[in-house]
Amino acid sequence: MSTLDLHGAFHVYDTTLRDGAQQEGLNLSVTDKLSIARHLDGLGVGYIEGGWPGANPKDTEFFRRAREELDLRHAELAAFGATRRAGVAAADDPLVAALRDSGASVVTLVAKSHDRHVELALRTTLEENLAMVRDTVTHLRAEGQTVFLDAEHFFDGYRANRDYALEVLRAAFEAGAEVAALCDTNGGMLPSWVGDVVLDVVESTGGRVGIHCHNDTGCAVANTLSAVDAGATHVQGTVNGYGERTGNADLISVVANLELKLDRQVLPQGLLAEATRIAHAVAEVTNVAPSSRQPYVGTSAFAHKAGLHASAIKVDPNLYQHMDPLGVGNDMRLLVSDMAGRASIELKGRELGFDLSGDRDLVTRITERVKVLENRGYTFEAADASFELLLVEEVEGHRPTYFEVESWRVITETGPASSLLPAGEAVSEATVKLRAGEVRYVVTGEGNGPVNALDQALRQAIGQAYPEVAKFELTDYKVRILDQGHGTDAITRVLIETSDGAGSWVTVGVGHNVVEASWQALTDAITFGLRRHHR
C-alpha cells in the first residue's frame, strides 16, 4: 500500500510539536522540533503539525528551516493557525498570511464551535464566526493549500447548541475543508458520548470527520477509538501522550490498537515496529523521563515477574502477553531471568562486528556487567560508544588506552567585579595531568562551566600526542537526575555526543558528582574517537 493510498484512506495526524509542546515544563528549541519531525516521519505518520507560524517566532523559524532541512518520506507538514480576525478580510490578516507563506501543504485552522466561546473569548457574533471560518478556508484553498478544521470545544459546544456546532462544520466543508476534526478541548468526554456525537456528525454533515482527544478522564485513547468506530477517519494525537494538563491521546497507543487489535492498517507496512525506539528517542529530545508503564512502548510493558509461570511462559508465551511485543519493537522481559539479556547482547555484539555466539562464558560475563552497570544508572541503549568500549575490553582483555590520567581539578568561582571577572559571573578553570605517548602533560583550560573547562584542558593535553583530536567536537551534552527526591545528593547520568565530521558517537558517565560523571563520558568519548582513527 503506498503512502498516498494511506493518506486517502485514513489520516494519522501528529500534533506533538504543537499541542504536545503545551505540556507544562516542556520547552522545545527549533532544532529539537526538527529532530522530532524526523522521528515522526520515521514512524510513518501522515501529517506532522509543526506549530503556529506567525503567532510564535520559534514556529515561524521552524517552518523556514523545515523547508530547507527536512526531507520527509512519509509525512506532510501542517501549519496550525486561527481563522481570520473579526471584521478583517482573510487576505488582509497577517496571521492568515503567515499560514499561507509557511510552505506547509496543509493548514489546520482552529475555529470556535461552542457558541459561548464565540461570544466570550472571541467577542464576536455567531454569524461573524461562521463568516470567519468560510472566508479563511476559501482564501487558503484558493491559494492551493489543503485545509483541515480543528473545531475547538466541539463536544461541549454540541451539548450547548448542537445546531450551531454543526453549522460551523458545514461552513468549513462548504468552503472546501477536507476534514473537520472534533476537539474535546477540555477533555471531559467518555467513549460512549464521543461515539454518539461522531455518529451524528458523520450522518448530519456527510463530511470527513477527525478526532482530537485529551486525557482528562483517562479515556483519550478509548475516546479516539470510539470515534473511529463511529466513522472518524482522521486521528490526532501526540507521541508519549504529551500535552496540556493530562496530555493528548497517545498516538502510538491509538495506532497500535488500530493496527494490532482492530486490523486497520494506518501506517506504512512495517513501521509500527519502530514505535518503541521512536517513543524513546523523542523522550530523549524532550528530556521528559518516559513512563516505564506506558502502553506498548514502556520498558515494563512486557516485563513479567516470571516466578510461578516461568515454565508455562516457555511453553507458550502468548498465554501471558496480549500480543507479540516485536510488533511495536518492544521485547518481553523476564524480570528474574537473564535469557532476554543474553540474546540482546549477542545481537548487539553482531551489530558492532563482534561474533559472540561461540563463547557462552563471555556473553554471560558481559551480560552480568551490563546488568550491574545499568542497575547503577548507566544506559547503553543510548550510549553505543561506551558499550562498544566495554565489549572491546571484555573481548580483548583490556580497554584501549591512548592516555593515562594522573589527576584533574576544576575550579568554578565568582566574586565582586574586577578587571578579570564581571560582577556575579562565574568562570571555570580546569587542570588536567596525564601521560600520552610517554610524555607527561599538565594543561589548564578555561571555560564557561566546569565540564566545558575540563573538555578544553583534556583535548589540549591529548591533542599534543594525537593531533586528530582537534577534529573531535562535542555536539550534545545531556544531564539527567536519576534518583529524584534526594536533592543534590542524587545520582546523575551524563550523555555526551561527539562528532569528528565523518560520524558521531555517544558516551555515558554516571555518579553522584555531575562533574565526575561528565569526566567519565568525556574520556570515553576521546578514547572511542581515537580507536576509530587508529583501527
Next chain:
Amino acid sequence: MSTLDLHGAFHVYDTTLRDGAQQEGLNLSVTDKLSIARHLDGLGVGYIEGGWPGANPKDTEFFRRAREELDLRHAELAAFGATRRAGVAAADDPLVAALRDSGASVVTLVAKSHDRHVELALRTTLEENLAMVRDTVTHLRAEGQTVFLDAEHFFDGYRANRDYALEVLRAAFEAGAEVAALCDTNGGMLPSWVGDVVLDVVESTGGRVGIHCHNDTGCAVANTLSAVDAGATHVQGTVNGYGERTGNADLISVVANLELKLDRQVLPQGLLAEATRIAHAVAEVTNVAPSSRQPYVGTSAFAHKAGLHASAIKVDPNLYQHMDPLGVGNDMRLLVSDMAGRASIELKGRELGFDLSGDRDLVTRITERVKVLENRGYTFEAADASFELLLVEEVEGHRPTYFEVESWRVITETGPASSLLPAGEAVSEATVKLRAGEVRYVVTGEGNGPVNALDQALRQAIGQAYPEVAKFELTDYKVRILDQGHGTDAITRVLIETSDGAGSWVTVGVGHNVVEASWQALTDAITFGLRRHHR
C-alpha cells in the same frame, strides 16, 4: 447513604496492596502497606485487598498486624489466594487454611477460567478445576467468610472456550460466591469487547459481576466503565494505576468518572474530594514519583497556559475545565509561560496574594520581565517561588535581602589514590564569603558534587545568622540542557525544590555554567524560605 448501603449497591475494590505491588521496582514493607490501607480507608473504598497470606510471609504478617493495628471506618479487608490444589480437600490445603485464618472477612479466590491455562499452567483437568472452585468456595463460606472469585484470564478464556469460562463462574456462584470478577489479566481488551462479554455474562449467569482491568491497550479506565455500563457492579483497581507491566485501572479515575461524569455515587459522600491528597500521600509511601499528567489528581491536571484565554477564564473558568477541580481536591493553576499576557500575570498575582489590577504600568513591567527571562531559559511555570520573589521585587521596589554574597568558589578534583582520596573518585569543596546581619562569614563546605558542596557552605554561613535555615532541606534537584546541539557550551536550567517540613517551594536558575545556575536557584530558595518565616 450509609456505608453498608454503598457496599450493597456497588463495590469499590482496591488491589493496590496486592496487584499494584506487582509493579516493577515497587517494594512495600508491612508498615508501608498498613499506611496505604489507612489512606485507602480515608478515600472510602469498600474493600482493601491486602495480599496473599500463606504464600508470602510479608502478607501473612500484614494480616496479623492489620487485626491489631488497623481501625477501618469504611473498608473491609480482603485476603487474596488460590483455589485448593488439585487432588486435595479444601480443608486440608494449608494455603486455603491461611486464607481462612487471615482474619479477613472477605476472601478473593483466583481461579483459572481459560481452558488452556488450566491444562498448561495448572496441569489438571477442566473437570477438576471446576471442583477446585466449588470446593474452596463452599469450604470458606461454611467458615463464615464472604467469597469473591477472580476469574483469571477470563476474556481470553471466553474467546477460546465460552462455555467453559461461563461454567467456572457458575460453579463459583452455585457454591455461594458473591461476586465473579472478570479479569483481563493480559490487558489486551478494548471497551466494546469488554462490554459485550460482560453483558453476556450478566445475562447467562444471573450473578453479580465484577471487573479487573490492566492498561496494556491504554484503555483500563474505559474498559472498566464499559463493564459497568454493561451491568458490572464491582470495580477493581489500584491507586495511581500501579501494577504489573502497564499497570492496573487507576481506581481514582474510575471512581471520579463514575461519580462526576455518570452520576453514580460509589464512595461515601464527600470523600472523593480527598482523592488528590490521598493519591499523593500513597505516592510518598511507594516512593514512585507521581505523574504530573495523571487524570484528576496530577499537579498539571488543571494547569492552564493562560495566554490568549486568560480574559475568558476570568469571566467563566468552567469554559476551560471539564469539571470543578475541588471535586477531587485538586486546584486550577495558571502557568506563567512565555505566551503569558497581562491578564494571566494579574491572575497569578492574585493567587499569590498581590492585587495588581490597579496598576497597569506595574503589570506591563512584570509581563515584559517574565518574557525576557523566559526567553533566556527561565521558566516560572514550575518555579513559583522565584516568580513570587520577582513579583515582590517589582511591587516593593527591591528584592528581599537577608544576606549579601561577596564571592564563592568551588573546587572539584580527583587524583591518584591517597590517604585522603580513593582512586578516581572526585570530591568537591566550596568556599562562600557573605555578609548576613552585619557579620561577615567565610565558610567552607564539602560535598560529593559541586552543588552539594555549595549548598552545605551556603547554609552553614547563613544558618549562623538565621538558625531557621537548618530546617530547610533540598528535596529535589533537576537539570535540563535547554539549547541542545551546542555541547557543554549550552544553556543550563536548574530547578530546585526546598522544604521546611511545613511546605515546599521551587526556584529556578539559568546560565551557561551549571554551577552558577544552581547557585542562583539555591540562593533564591533560601531567600524565599526566610521570607516565609519572617512575614
